[in-house]
Amino acid sequence: MKLEGRRESSNVQDRRGSTVAKAGGIGLGGIVLFGLIYLLTGRAPDPSLLQQMGQNTEVSSQQQREFTEEEQALAKFSSQVLASTEDIWTKVFQQMGRTYTPPTMVLYTDAVQTACGQGTASVGPFYCSGDQCLYIDLSFFSTMRQQLGIKNKGDLDFAYAYVIAHEVGHHVEYLLGILDAAHQQMSRLNETQANKVSVRLELLADYYAGVWGHYENATFQSIDDNDLQEAIETAKVIGDNYLQERARGYSSPESFTHGTSAQRMKWLKLGLQTGDMSISTFNVDESQL
Numbered sequence: 001m002k003l004e005g006r007r008e009s010s011n012v013q014d015r016r017g018s019t020v021a022k023a024g025g026i027g028l029g030g031i032v033l034f035g036l037i038y039l040l041t042g043r044a045p046d047p048s049l050l051q052q053m054g055q056n057t058e059v060s061s062q063q064q065r066e067f068t069e070e071e072q073a074l075a076k077f078s079s080q081v082l083a084s085t086e087d088i089w090t091k092v093f094q095q096m097g098r099t100y101t102p103p104t105m106v107l108y109t110d111a112v113q114t115a116c117g118q119g120t121a122s123v124g125p126f127y128c129s130g131d132q133c134l135y136i137d138l139s140f141f142s143t144m145r146q147q148l149g150i151k152n153k154g155d156l157d158f159a160y161a162y163v164i165a166h167e168v169g170h171h172v173e174y175l176l177g178i179l180d181a182a183h184q185q186m187s188r189l190n191e192t193q194a195n196k197v198s199v200r201l202e203l204l205a206d207y208y209a210g211v212w213g214h215y216e217n218a219t220f221q222s223i224d225d226n227d228l229q230e231a232i233e234t235a236k237v238i239g240d241n242y243l244q245e246r247a248r249g250y251s252s253p254e255s256f257t258h259g260t261s262a263q264r265m266k267w268l269k270l271g272l273q274t275g276d277m278s279i280s281t282f283n284v285d286e287s288q289l
C-alpha cells in the first residue's frame, strides 16, 4: 500500500509505555473485539474475558523506553491509515447528508484503561463506543504475521490497514446508530441468537473496511493487487471456522461471533468492489451473509 507523503492523523493518543495498575469495578458497554482471542484460548470472547476487560484501573506509572525503528514506522503507518479513513469517511458521510466525527486511535502496550473497562493486548485491537476510541497494541501486527500463517510474503501493510479500517468500521456503525441498536438487541437474546447479531456487526465492519479501501484506491491509486490479496487472505485466516479449527481441531457454528472465512472474504471484497453504503449485512437473509 502506497501512503508515502500522506498526512498523519491528529487523533492518535500514544500511551505506549504507560502501565496500568490493578482492578476495581466492572463497567462494560459497547465493546467490539477483533476476534483473535481464539489464538490464545481456542474459544470466542466470553463473559469471563469481558469481565477481565471490565475492570477499572488506574495508570500507575510511565515507563520511558526507546521505540525501535520498526515500531515507529508502524505507528506512523497506522496514523496515516487513520488519517485516510478520516478523509474518506468525511466525504462518504457528506454524500449521505451526515457529518463524520472521527474516532481516536489509542496506541498502547500490554494493557490500557478504556471507557469499556481495561483492555489487554491479548484480545487484539478493539473499538469502544463509550469513548469512541480504537485501541491497538502494535505488537498485534507481528503476532498476526507469526501466528496466523498468512501465506503472503509481502509486507502485509494493507492487511494491517484492513485491521484498522475494520475497527473504524465499528465506529461508522456507531455513528449510524447500528452498533447500539445491535447491542440492545443482543442483550435481549440468548447466546446463540446474540452471536448471530454479532456476526452481522462484524461482517458489516469488514464491509465498511472494504468501502474505505474502495474510495482510498479510487482517490489515490494506493492499493495494488498484491495488497488486495493479502487483505483477503487475512480475512480468511481470521474467520471463526478457521481460527477454531486451528485452535482445537473443530469448529462450532453456533459460537461464531465474527463470521466464517468465506463470509469475511465475501463482505470485504464486496465493499472494495462497490463502495455502496446502501448495502448492509442487516438487510439480507442469514443465508445471504
Ligand SMILES: [Zn+2]
Residues within 6 Å of the ligand: 032, 033, 034, 035, 166, 167, 170, 202, 205
Ligand atoms: Zn470487529
